[in-house]
Amino acid sequence: MQLAALQFDVRRSAHEVNLAAVERGLREARQRGFELVLLPEMWASSFPDAGADLGALVALDERCVERVRELSRELELAVCGSSFASLGPARPANRWRLFDRGELLASYDKAHLFSPTAEPESFSAGAEPPPVLDTRLGRIAGCVCYDLRFVELTRRCFDERAELLLVPAQWPAARATHLRALACGLAVQNQCFVLVANRTGSEAIGRRELLLEFPGNSLLVDPHGVVLAEGRGVDGLVGAQVDLDVARQMRRRVPVERDARPEVYAHWRAAR
Numbered sequence: 001m002q003l004a005a006l007q008f009d010v011r012r013s014a015h016e017v018n019l020a021a022v023e024r025g026l027r028e029a030r031q032r033g034f035e036l037v038l039l040p041e042m043w044a045s046s047f048p049d050a051g052a053d054l055g056a057l058v059a060l061d062e063r064c065v066e067r068v069r070e071l072s073r074e075l076e077l078a079v080c081g082s083s084f085a086s087l088g089p090a091r092p093a094n095r096w097r098l099f100d101r102g103e104l105l106a107s108y109d110k111a112h113l114f115s116p117t118a119e120p121e122s123f124s125a126g127a128e129p130p131p132v133l134d135t136r137l138g139r140i141a142g143c144v145c146y147d148l149r150f151v152e153l154t155r156r157c158f159d160e161r162a163e164l165l166l167v168p169a170q171w172p173a174a175r176a177t178h179l180r181a182l183a184c185g186l187a188v189q190n191q192c193f194v195l196v197a198n199r200t201g202s203e204a205i206g207r208r209e210l211l212l213e214f215p216g217n218s219l220l221v222d223p224h225g226v227v228l229a230e231g232r233g234v235d236g237l238v239g240a241q242v243d244l245d246v247a248r249q250m251r252r253r254v255p256v257e258r259d260a261r262p263e264v265y266a267h268w269r270a271a272r
Contacts, residue, residue: 073102
């Protein structure tokens with residue numbers, strides 16, 4: 001199948017502009033034969049500025065998400081990304097969602113909030129594990145941006161035999177090498193494909209107004225650590241054709257799961 005990340009300059013609180021960019025990208029993806037498209041983190045509105053009306057932003061984000069769900073059905077695409085989601089009186093979540101042909105297959109609330117940009121001041125951290133589910137396209141898992149740094153979370157993808165990990169991100173240029181290293185390392189270590197959608201442009205992020213540049217270095221990596229597609233800072237689709245059987249073959253040829261020693265690891269943890 002063909003997978004793509006749609007990278008673009010996500011404009012703060014510019015819902016109509018961002019939604020228009022997504023709709024153009026999804027229609028192009030359909031024309032080019034892609035079957036799954038991953039959007040950047042907080043694709044509908046980006047991160048809120050100081051004093052933002054979070055309730056209003058959540059409502060607008062949800063309208064954009066509903067439109068993407070409709071496009072997923074109309075274009076017969078699987079579409080994934082993260083955006084605001086209401087948690088009632090609590091701060092909203094940064095919610096990963098996967099749609100396939102209009103159906104919501106799974107959702108997950110970002111568990112690790114990036115304190116340098118004051119994410120905990122605007123969001124509630126999720127407490128549930130990320131999803132790993134069988135779909136018509138393969139066994140898919142997901143997490144959001146900063147989650148990549150936490151092996152306790154990403155190892156679940158391996159334990160649950162995920163074949164494809166979908167990671168929406170707003171990862172700054174100053175640490176672009178980290179993103180590439182994490183994506184490639186995770187693909188090898190977890191014996192799966194990894195698709196990351198990282199935005200372009202620049203923005204003063206979060207309530208602390210930290211100015212960040214974004215490199216548009218979206219990545220598609222195979223279980224051997226080979227980068228099949230990589231963004232170069234230009235808005236648009238970044239993708240390639242993949243065969244998920246490569247992940248299944250890798251697990252048979254290099255039987256990491258069989259050779260693991262969980263009882264020893266548990267002893268090590270208990271001894272700390």
